[in-house]
Amino acid sequence: MSHLRKHHQKERAGSPLKNEITSSSSLQSNPPTIKSTRKISKKEPQHIFRRHISESSWTLWNWYRHLYWVGVLTTVLIPLTGLYFAFKIEIHPYTIYWSFFYYCLSSTCVIAGYHRLWAHRSFIASYPIQFFYAFFGASAGIGSIKWWASSHRAHHRYSDTEKDPHTIRKGFVYSHIGWMTLRPHPKVKNSMKECLGDDLIDNTLIDWQEKNYNELLILTGLMIPSFISGIFWNDYVGGLIFAGIIRGALVQHTTFTVNSLGHLIGTQPFDDKKSSRNNWFLSWLTFGEGNNNFHYEFSADFRNGIHWYDFDPVKFHLIILEKFKLVKNLYRASNSSINQCLLQHQQKLIDKRRAKLNWGVPIDQLPIISPEEFRKWAKDESHNRALIAVAGIVHDVTPFVDDHPGGIALIKTSIGKDATSAFNGAVYDHSTAAHNLLATMRIAVLSGGTEEIVWKQQQQENKDVPLKQDSTGQKIVRGGEQATIIKKPLRTAGAA
Ligand SMILES: [Zn+2]
Ligand SMILES: [Zn+2]
Incomplete structure (x- = not known):
């Protein structure tokens, strides 16, 4: 079961105000149709019905209601427990290799499957490959495909606004892990629903993964890593802690870093309207997802790094799968459209610099x-x-x-x-x-x-x-085209 479903059920079960909260969130999308028939008693303060917990300040009495407990468990409590035991136990060298391999495998499933296939549809995958991504993608503990892909689409569509599930405007911590551990504003939930799309709704594999998400998370996130270490070199506990929990936390922070630092540090060669940035160093931290500024312009591209020297292992993974006909239709933005975008942005920067200079009073x-x-x-x-x-x-x-x-x-x-x-x-x-x-x-x-x-x-x-004229409507005076340049000197009547 996904974060989203659980979250909804929790709200329904846990809050006596469920009708009012639901109607207040439908109020966001359809203002005229409020269907709740329950009358608001005069004794009940009316602001309760309008204000979501995410809009309230934190107090000693409500802090637990701010938290999204499933997220807290999977991204904070379990990883911290793993970290505690990681310092207590001795690690078998094979467990280190296995953990590294399993980290690469989970990251690949999240990046190729969750991100490039399901959120952006940048290629078509054969069923076995889809199943592989869905099965091992669960091992990362970042939610189901349906939940994650819809949140990611909402992030792209509403980037840097209050409808963005992990907007960088709420700061580094929120965009990194806060959005996974705090109850989202109804606007965010609505934007995620909006971005769900038929391809994510009418898909039996995605449905199956959603319904069995918790079981799959335990199986692929904890049991498989532990059993492989246990069966082959008798290190069940090491496998559980390192290949299971620590590895899972690293994959989580890999994806979180794209959402946080990927919007904070780096360059913006394609566009600076939004916060996404390119950073070669982040590519190494995020298993090849560091070129966020490119990705926001060409999100359907199966690549994150377009140059041969960009660290983007998933790109090579997909190219190899294509050779074996396991995936097809890898979408590549044309060099021309990439260069157009680069050039337009350079032009914009030049326009800005031009606007600051003194070109004289316009002749007219x-x-x-x-x-x-x-x-x-x-x-x-x-x-x-x-x-x-x-x-x-x-x-x-x-x-x-x-x-x-x-x-x-x-x-x-x-x-x-x-x-x-x-x-x-x-x-x-x-x-x-x-x-x-x-x-x-x-x-x-x-x-x-x-x-x-x-x-x-x-x-x-x-x-x-x-x-x-430049993009701001200012005239462009190129060298050699100034009004005072006369190829064949003209005589101005009477002034000579
Ligand atoms: Zn982003
Ligand atoms: Zn994306």
């Missing part, structure tokens, strides 16, 4: 003045400001005059004039950096005969096409 936001006004303005202000027109755009280069690499005299000859030709090669062909710097000093555009030219320049620098 500058005031328009006539060439006559420009000349007069430049003359009147000649003692305080240095105004220069380049490609129909007026620039106030005052702060730069003294720093001009070509000398103060050269720049001064252009003050109050059209310096388009001089700037674009007639005197000196200015660099990309110089055009960028000039753009930061623009203050107006020239009207009259130059309007058409300015309009063209504006189009060049500020075109209304997506290619010219």
